[in-house]
Amino acid sequence: MARKRPEHATLYDFRDSDIMYHIYENSNGTGVTSQALAELLGFDAEEGARPVGIRLAWMKRYGMVAFDDAQRTWQLSKSGQRVASAQLLAPQLRAVQTMPDETMIEVMAHVTSRFQRGEAMLGHMLRREFLFGTKKR
DSSP: OOOOOOSOOOTTTSOHHHHHHHHHHHOTTSOBOHHHHHHHTTSOHHHHHHHHHHHHHHHHHTTSEEEETTTTEEEEOHHHHHHHHOOOOHHHHHHHHTSOGGGHHHHHHHHHHHHHHSOHHHHHHHHHHHHHHTOOO
Protein backbone atom coordinates (compact mmCIF):
# COMPACT_ATOMS: atom_id res chain seq x y z
CA MET A 1 0.00 0.00 0.00
CA ALA A 2 1.37 3.41 -0.94
CA ARG A 3 2.16 5.83 1.84
CA LYS A 4 -0.26 8.76 1.95
CA ARG A 5 1.37 12.07 1.09
CA PRO A 6 0.98 14.86 3.64
CA GLU A 7 -1.42 17.70 2.86
CA HIS A 8 -0.25 20.28 5.39
CA ALA A 9 3.04 21.37 6.91
CA THR A 10 1.79 22.84 10.18
CA LEU A 11 3.42 22.66 13.58
CA TYR A 12 1.19 19.68 14.32
CA ASP A 13 2.34 17.82 11.21
CA PHE A 14 6.13 18.23 11.51
CA ARG A 15 8.45 19.21 14.33
CA ASP A 16 10.49 22.37 13.67
CA SER A 17 13.67 20.49 14.47
CA ASP A 18 12.85 17.76 11.92
CA ILE A 19 12.49 20.37 9.19
CA MET A 20 15.70 22.04 10.37
CA TYR A 21 17.58 18.72 10.24
CA HIS A 22 16.40 18.20 6.65
CA ILE A 23 17.75 21.63 5.72
CA TYR A 24 20.98 20.99 7.63
CA GLU A 25 21.58 17.63 5.98
CA ASN A 26 20.60 18.60 2.43
CA SER A 27 21.64 22.21 1.90
CA ASN A 28 25.31 21.63 0.98
CA GLY A 29 25.99 25.18 2.15
CA THR A 30 23.72 26.69 -0.51
CA GLY A 31 20.31 26.12 1.06
CA VAL A 32 17.32 24.16 -0.20
CA THR A 33 14.32 25.22 -2.25
CA SER A 34 10.78 24.87 -0.95
CA GLN A 35 10.17 22.24 -3.63
CA ALA A 36 13.19 20.15 -2.62
CA LEU A 37 12.25 20.35 1.06
CA ALA A 38 8.65 19.42 0.21
CA GLU A 39 9.92 16.25 -1.47
CA LEU A 40 12.12 15.42 1.51
CA LEU A 41 9.07 15.71 3.78
CA GLY A 42 7.00 13.38 1.59
CA PHE A 43 5.01 15.95 -0.40
CA ASP A 44 4.66 16.10 -4.14
CA ALA A 45 7.35 18.71 -4.96
CA GLU A 46 5.02 21.10 -6.79
CA GLU A 47 1.91 20.75 -4.62
CA GLY A 48 3.88 20.71 -1.38
CA ALA A 49 5.99 23.78 -2.09
CA ARG A 50 3.23 26.16 -0.96
CA PRO A 51 2.45 24.62 2.46
CA VAL A 52 6.16 24.07 3.12
CA GLY A 53 6.93 27.66 2.08
CA ILE A 54 4.25 28.96 4.46
CA ARG A 55 5.70 26.90 7.30
CA LEU A 56 9.21 28.12 6.55
CA ALA A 57 7.97 31.72 6.56
CA TRP A 58 6.76 31.19 10.14
CA MET A 59 10.05 29.58 11.09
CA LYS A 60 11.86 32.58 9.57
CA ARG A 61 9.72 34.89 11.68
CA TYR A 62 10.90 33.04 14.79
CA GLY A 63 14.56 33.18 13.71
CA MET A 64 15.06 29.50 12.91
CA VAL A 65 15.70 29.84 9.17
CA ALA A 66 16.64 32.51 6.64
CA PHE A 67 15.65 32.99 3.01
CA ASP A 68 18.18 33.89 0.33
CA ASP A 69 16.25 36.04 -2.17
CA ALA A 70 18.96 35.80 -4.84
CA GLN A 71 19.19 31.98 -4.74
CA ARG A 72 15.52 31.46 -3.75
CA THR A 73 16.66 28.96 -1.10
CA TRP A 74 16.12 28.40 2.60
CA GLN A 75 19.02 28.08 5.01
CA LEU A 76 19.32 27.74 8.75
CA SER A 77 19.92 30.89 10.74
CA LYS A 78 23.00 30.96 12.97
CA SER A 79 20.84 29.95 15.92
CA GLY A 80 19.15 27.30 13.79
CA GLN A 81 22.56 25.89 12.83
CA ARG A 82 23.47 25.56 16.51
CA VAL A 83 20.25 23.68 17.22
CA ALA A 84 20.58 21.36 14.22
CA SER A 85 24.19 20.51 14.96
CA ALA A 86 23.71 20.01 18.72
CA GLN A 87 23.77 16.43 19.90
CA LEU A 88 22.51 15.26 23.25
CA LEU A 89 25.24 13.17 24.78
CA ALA A 90 24.24 9.63 25.72
CA PRO A 91 24.96 10.01 29.49
CA GLN A 92 22.77 13.13 29.64
CA LEU A 93 19.95 11.42 27.77
CA ARG A 94 20.17 8.33 30.00
CA ALA A 95 19.92 10.52 33.09
CA VAL A 96 16.69 12.09 31.84
CA GLN A 97 15.24 8.79 30.61
CA THR A 98 15.75 7.08 33.96
CA MET A 99 14.27 9.86 36.09
CA PRO A 100 11.01 9.05 37.84
CA ASP A 101 8.01 10.82 36.34
CA GLU A 102 7.63 12.91 39.50
CA THR A 103 11.17 14.26 39.05
CA MET A 104 10.31 15.44 35.54
CA ILE A 105 8.28 18.23 37.15
CA GLU A 106 11.55 19.80 38.30
CA VAL A 107 13.07 19.27 34.84
CA MET A 108 10.07 21.07 33.32
CA ALA A 109 10.62 23.95 35.77
CA HIS A 110 14.17 24.30 34.41
CA VAL A 111 12.89 24.12 30.83
CA THR A 112 10.35 26.88 31.48
CA SER A 113 13.03 28.99 33.13
CA ARG A 114 15.14 28.73 29.98
CA PHE A 115 12.06 29.51 27.92
CA GLN A 116 11.56 32.75 29.88
CA ARG A 117 15.17 33.87 30.18
CA GLY A 118 16.99 32.36 27.21
CA GLU A 119 17.45 33.32 23.58
CA ALA A 120 14.12 34.19 21.94
CA MET A 121 14.48 31.70 19.07
CA LEU A 122 15.18 28.85 21.50
CA GLY A 123 12.20 29.93 23.59
CA HIS A 124 9.98 29.71 20.51
CA MET A 125 11.35 26.26 19.74
CA LEU A 126 10.76 25.04 23.31
CA ARG A 127 7.16 26.34 23.25
CA ARG A 128 6.49 24.88 19.82
CA GLU A 129 8.02 21.51 20.76
CA PHE A 130 5.68 21.36 23.75
CA LEU A 131 2.70 22.19 21.50
CA PHE A 132 3.72 19.48 19.01
CA GLY A 133 4.16 16.93 21.78
CA THR A 134 0.85 17.71 23.44
CA LYS A 135 -1.33 17.83 20.31
CA LYS A 136 -4.62 15.98 20.40
CA ARG A 137 -4.25 12.44 19.15
